[in-house]
Amino acid sequence: MKTYQNEHVRVEVDCSIHLLQQTWSGLPSSENFRDGSLAIMALAKRHQVNRWLVDLRQLRLFNPVDLHWFIQHWLPQATAEHTMPQHARVAVILNDLNQFGKLGSDLLLRASGNQNGSMASRYFVGNEDAREWLLRKS
Known part of the structure; x- marks a missing residue:
C-alpha cells in the first residue's frame, strides 16, 4: 500500500483494486491542503x-480559497492528465449527511462532475458501505 501523510490528510492507495483513500482532519492550512491534493494527484x-474514498468525518471544514484553487487549478490539471478517468467513482464519508464539511465537498463534486460527466x-456515513459501493461492478 502506497501512502502520503501531512498534518491534515493521510492517503493510502490499494494498487490491487485501484482505490485511493484520503482521510482529512481538522482545518487544513492552505499549504497542507494543496500539498496533499498534489500528492493525491500524483499517486x-x-x-x-x-475509485476514490474521501473520509471527511474528522474534517472541520475546507477554506473557501483552497476550494477555489482546487476547482480552478487542480481539477483542470487532473482532467487534462486523465488523473480521474472516465467512469471513476467517488465515495465521500461524513459523520452525518448534514455535516458542515459537506458544503465544500458538494462544490468539489459538482465541479468534478462538470469536468467528467x-x-x-455518493455520500455515506460508514466506511463499509462506501467501500462496497466503490467495489461494485456497476
Whole structure:
C-alpha cells in the first residue's frame, strides 16, 4: 500500500483494486491542503486510480480559497492528465449527511462532475458501505 501523510490528510492507495483513500482532519492550512491534493494527484495518476474514498468525518471544514484553487487549478490539471478517468467513482464519508464539511465537498463534486460527466459519486456515513459501493461492478 502506497501512502502520503501531512498534518491534515493521510492517503493510502490499494494498487490491487485501484482505490485511493484520503482521510482529512481538522482545518487544513492552505499549504497542507494543496500539498496533499498534489500528492493525491500524483499517486492517482501513477497507480491508475479509478475509485476514490474521501473520509471527511474528522474534517472541520475546507477554506473557501483552497476550494477555489482546487476547482480552478487542480481539477483542470487532473482532467487534462486523465488523473480521474472516465467512469471513476467517488465515495465521500461524513459523520452525518448534514455535516458542515459537506458544503465544500458538494462544490468539489459538482465541479468534478462538470469536468467528467461519467464520474459517479455518493455520500455515506460508514466506511463499509462506501467501500462496497466503490467495489461494485456497476
